[in-house]
Amino acid sequence: MATLVKGADPSTAPDAVVVRGVTKRFPGVVANHDVDITIRRGTVHALIGENGAGKSTLMKILYGVQRADEGSITVNQTDANFSSPTDAIKAGIGMVFQHFMLADNLTVLENVVLGAEGRHGIGDKARAEIRRLSDAYGFNLDPDQLVEQLGVGQRQRVEILKVLYRGAEIIILDEPTAVLVPQEVDALFDNLRGLRESGHTILFISHKLDEVLAIADDITVMRRGTTVGEAKPGTVTKHQLAEMMVGSELPSPETEESTVTTQVLLDVADLTLVDDRGRHLLKDIDLTIHKGEVLGIAGVEGNGQAELVESVMGMRKATGKVTLADRNLAGRDTRERREAGIGFIPEDRHRHGLLLDATLWENRVLGHQTRSPSSKGMLIDQRAARADTDRIIAAFDVRTPSRETHARALSGGNQQKLIVGREMSGDPVLLIAAHPTRGVDVGAQAAIWDHIKTARRNGLAVLLISADLDELIGLSDRITVILRGELVGEFDPRTVTPQQLGAAMTGGRDEQAGEETQ
Amino acid sequence: MNIMKKVGIALVAPVAALLAAMAITSAVIIAVGGPPVDFWRVMLSWPEADEIVNITNQASMLYLSGLAAAIGFRMNLFNIGVEGQYRVASYVGAIVAGTAIGPGLFTAGLAIVAAMVTGAVWAAIPALLKVTRGVSEVISTIMLNAIAGFLVGYLLLNYGQEIGNDRRTTPLEADTTFTGWTPFEPADGAIWTLTILAVLAGAAFWFVINRTRFGFDLRATGMNESAAVASGVNVKRMVVISMALSGAVAGLVWLPELFHESRTASFYSGSQFQTGLGFAGIAVALLGRNQPVGIAFGAVLFAFLSVQAGDLEFEHVDVSKDIVLVAQGVIVLTIVIAYEVVSRWRERLEQRQIQRALQRPGTPEEAVAS
Ligand SMILES: Nc1ncnc2c1ncn2[C@@H]1O[C@H](COP(=O)(O)OP(=O)(O)OP(=O)(O)O)[C@@H](O)[C@H]1O
Ligand SMILES: [Mg+2]
Numbered sequence: 001m002a003t004l005v006k007g008a009d010p011s012t013a014p015d016a017v018v019v020r021g022v023t024k025r026f027p028g029v030v031a032n033h034d035v036d037i038t039i040r041r042g043t044v045h046a047l048i049g050e051n052g053a054g055k056s057t058l059m060k061i062l063y064g065v066q067r068a069d070e071g072s073i074t075v076n077q078t079d080a081n082f083s084s085p086t087d088a089i090k091a092g093i094g095m096v097f098q099h100f101m102l103a104d105n106l107t108v109l110e111n112v113v114l115g116a117e118g119r120h121g122i123g124d125k126a127r128a129e130i131r132r133l134s135d136a137y138g139f140n141l142d143p144d145q146l147v148e149q150l151g152v153g154q155r156q157r158v159e160i161l162k163v164l165y166r167g168a169e170i171i172i173l174d175e176p177t178a179v180l181v182p183q184e185v186d187a188l189f190d191n192l193r194g195l196r197e198s199g200h201t202i203l204f205i206s207h208k209l210d211e212v213l214a215i216a217d218d219i220t221v222m223r224r225g226t227t228v229g230e231a232k233p234g235t236v237t238k239h240q241l242a243e244m245m246v247g248s249e250l251p252s253p254e255t256e257e258s259t260v261t262t263q264v265l266l267d268v269a270d271l272t273l274v275d276d277r278g279r280h281l282l283k284d285i286d287l288t289i290h291k292g293e294v295l296g297i298a299g300v301e302g303n304g305q306a307e308l309v310e311s312v313m314g315m316r317k318a319t320g321k322v323t324l325a326d327r328n329l330a331g332r333d334t335r336e337r338r339e340a341g342i343g344f345i346p347e348d349r350h351r352h353g354l355l356l357d358a359t360l361w362e363n364r365v366l367g368h369q370t371r372s373p374s375s376k377g378m379l380i381d382q383r384a385a386r387a388d389t390d391r392i393i394a395a396f397d398v399r400t401p402s403r404e405t406h407a408r409a410l411s412g413g414n415q416q417k418l419i420v421g422r423e424m425s426g427d428p429v430l431l432i433a434a435h436p437t438r439g440v441d442v443g444a445q446a447a448i449w450d451h452i453k454t455a456r457r458n459g460l461a462v463l464l465i466s467a468d469l470d471e472l473i474g475l476s477d478r479i480t481v482i483l484r485g486e487l488v489g490e491f492d493p494r495t496v497t498p499q500q501l502g503a504a505m506t507g508g509r510d511e512q513a514g515e516e517t518q
Numbered sequence: 519m520n521i522m523k524k525v526g527i528a529l530v531a532p533v534a535a536l537l538a539a540m541a542i543t544s545a546v547i548i549a550v551g552g553p554p555v556d557f558w559r560v561m562l563s564w565p566e567a568d569e570i571v572n573i574t575n576q577a578s579m580l581y582l583s584g585l586a587a588a589i590g591f592r593m594n595l596f597n598i599g600v601e602g603q604y605r606v607a608s609y610v611g612a613i614v615a616g617t618a619i620g621p622g623l624f625t626a627g628l629a630i631v632a633a634m635v636t637g638a639v640w641a642a643i644p645a646l647l648k649v650t651r652g653v654s655e656v657i658s659t660i661m662l663n664a665i666a667g668f669l670v671g672y673l674l675l676n677y678g679q680e681i682g683n684d685r686r687t688t689p690l691e692a693d694t695t696f697t698g699w700t701p702f703e704p705a706d707g708a709i710w711t712l713t714i715l716a717v718l719a720g721a722a723f724w725f726v727i728n729r730t731r732f733g734f735d736l737r738a739t740g741m742n743e744s745a746a747v748a749s750g751v752n753v754k755r756m757v758v759i760s761m762a763l764s765g766a767v768a769g770l771v772w773l774p775e776l777f778h779e780s781r782t783a784s785f786y787s788g789s790q791f792q793t794g795l796g797f798a799g800i801a802v803a804l805l806g807r808n809q810p811v812g813i814a815f816g817a818v819l820f821a822f823l824s825v826q827a828g829d830l831e832f833e834h835v836d837v838s839k840d841i842v843l844v845a846q847g848v849i850v851l852t853i854v855i856a857y858e859v860v861s862r863w864r865e866r867l868e869q870r871q872i873q874r875a876l877q878r879p880g881t882p883e884e885a886v887a888s
Contacts, residue, residue: 335750352748355741367749369731
């Protein structure tokens with residue numbers, strides 16, 4: 001039933017994109033070989049596959065960022081071996097990358113207009129057009145706000161807006177939902193359906209099979225650089241898809257028995273952060289995490305999660321008390337906090353987690369500069385750091401030609417695996433994990449969950465922030481909801497439903513919402 | 519890839535850049551009506567013994583200056599102030615060296631330390647302005663260059679010894695200067711003893727940047743500041759420390775010349791002091807891609823061109839000596855472009871190699887496994 005599409009009848013319309021025999025090589029790795037894929041006009045087409053399967057590479061070829069070594073691509077019946085995104089945009093293709101490409105120090109307007117000044121100028125006409133698009137799709141963006149001040153979810157909307165602003169008909173979205181909470185995913189999908197209705201063709205990559213089944217008209221599966229199969233949402237199950245992708249069963253994040261102890265590990269009291277305009281980013285946050293406990297924080301992006309995490313890490317100067325294992329962290333800088341045993345998986349891996357132009361082993365050193373095995377005294381211990389990088393590569397299944405590869409050359413999911421492996425090294429006592437499985441495939445997700453569970457059994461305390469409610473409910477011992485910088489309610493993950501959480505996260509009144517903690 | 523091939527590929531960019539720079543410079547000479555062939559004949563002739571000595575001495579100073587600039591560049595700090603830093607530092611160093619407050623070696627050591635500290639302090643000013651007030655180091659270092667010139671001029675005028683129309687610091691005692699090495703005839707001059715400072719500073723630079731925690735933090739900050747912050751680097755502190763280090767190395771720039779034994783006397787004066795080394799150092803650092811070996815290459819090249827240009831007049835070539843400044847500028851541009859082009863070409867080369875490897879027996883699948 002889901003195979004039939006409304007709007008422009010795609011069964012008779014000519015295909016929007018046809019890819020035949022595309023091959024692309026990188027030093028030490030073949031990212032794509034013999035890729036065949038057909039995308040019907042006016043459909044939503046999902047591309048799935050394990051980390052490093054070559055999905056992003058294929059999309060970059062389609063968008064002219066990279067050139068195929070072999071093979072042919074046609075867009076709307078015309079040959080389209082683009083040599084630059086400019087050509088692709090002319091042919092009506094737009095792309096939102098897995099890792100955003102916005103200039104932090106520019107406003108939304110400037111980012112959108114940059115490189116497309118010819119469309120509506122750079123002044124009020126452009127501003128009006130941005131407002132119109134933003135309203136039409138419910139993006140809720142202020143053209144004059146600095147991108148620096150936006151959360152990941154909002155940044156993504158800026159990226160999509162950029163593409164629409166340039167008049168794209170074929171829109172490529174690389175893992176658009178990885179950063180969104182369910183309500184936002186629903187909103188995005190409404191937008192995508194609207195776009196499909198108006199004749200746009202959408203091509204999107206996702207690791208979340210439920211979403212793929214909910215929105216896609218066609219599904220293509222990639223594995224090890226090539227397309228291995230096609231499926232229709234109506235005739236295939238999640239489990240079958242997972243098996244096509246990685247050849248394994250679907251994991252579940254459910255924790256077994258509780259390992260919570262009575263020993264308080266992290267105690268945060270009256271944490272308050274005010275921005276330069278006097279607004280509260282965080283207001284009187286009180287929370288405790290015990291040894292062996294996972295505290296989940298649910299919330300819509302931009303409600304203070306990033307600020308909370310960065311305050312606990314000492315990257316922002318908030319007022320209030322932070323105590324780690326009875327040690328007052330006030331006045332301690334980020335390095336001292338890390339040395340005290342805090343591991344940190346940041347929400348934006350490219351901004352806060354990696355040196356893209358450094359080798360993997362140097363990235364292993366990052367954040368551990370002052371500790372063994374990364375350093376010895378004042379010197380970097382290259383040999384030990386290299387050896388430990390090999391350990392992480394093996395333990396977390398990071399797909400890479402070698403530890404000397406630059407982080408930039410890794411696929412998004414593999415970069416994430418490296419970061420998780422690094423932050424769980426050196427026996428941290430507290431792990432601050434913002435979206436720890438963002439962008440990793442189902443198999444790797446299960447592996448990361450296992451690592452967290454094992455560490456938790458050994459007494460690790462975890463502050464978990466996730467947009468994935470299943471992950472949050474499955475891993476957490478307690479869940480608290482953050483809304484506009486305040487903790488507004490606590491829930492028991494054994495009894496809470498995603499709907500209840502969703503209502504609390506958006507501030508909706510739900511009679512079943514848990515007892516207020518404030 | 520075997521080593522020969524690797525070295526060959528590494529040399530492609532600089533060689534191509536130099537050839538392109540020669541072509542462009544020739545075009546400029548022709549445009550202004552000069553004889554390009556004569557120009558290059560003189561410039562590319564093998565240097566005389568005294569010129570070799572001269573090139574070595576000049577290169578050592580350019581190298582120190584290039585290192586000083588590179589320390590900042592590695593952290594995305596644009597220290598344009600090496601010029602002013604080494605001027606103030608040279609003046610203070612010369613004063614301390616002229617005091618003769620102890621045995622010669624002791625005085626010299628003290629003077630070197632004083633010069634480094636002065637350079638560090640002078641460079642720390644823009645760093646502190648940057649971290650406390652957000653003032654761009656580009657602007658403040660340029661302004662401090664001007665201030666350095668006025669300040670030293672003022673101090674010399676009021677406290678310096680009068681010598682003809684000029685003023686100078688107290689000349690160094692004979693036991694505070696160093697004889698140097700004479701590889702050729704004594705008439706060809708000596709390689710200054712303190713050129714050794716360049717070698718030592720280069721080795722220290724390499725070691726600190728590549729092997730120490732501090733160097734890691736510095737590189738990390740340069741590559742991705744927000745990730746460095748998340749990893750525990752205190753960026754403000756790093757800005758101050760690395761600017762101060764940059765200034766300390768800048769403080770060494772003119773010391774090889776100050777301390778060399780000369781027939782007249784060694785001192786700081788308006789005519790004795792060599793200006794412009796700080797600005798040249800920026801170009802030298804760019805040429806060398808902020809790597810110690812590359813900077814050495816750039817320093818020798820720049821020194822070579824400057825010294826050889828001295829022959830132009832002597833050989834009656836009708837081209838202004840200043841054309842060498844054009845050549846130096848053009849070289850910086852062509853090198854930057856050539857590195858970019860070659861890195862793309864090398865990527866394609868590597869891909870072709872993989873492709874060939876794949877066409878040998880065996881399925882692509884096996885090659886994909888990573
Ligand atoms: N610029 C590059 N240089 C070298 N290798 C690269 C480069 N980009 C990608 N690769 C390699 O190509 C392969 C495919 O990467 P790609 O990013 O397309 O994977 P993906 O399917 O998008 O994975 P993920 O789900 O993790 O995002 C990987 O092995 C990756 O390491
Ligand atoms: Mg990808």
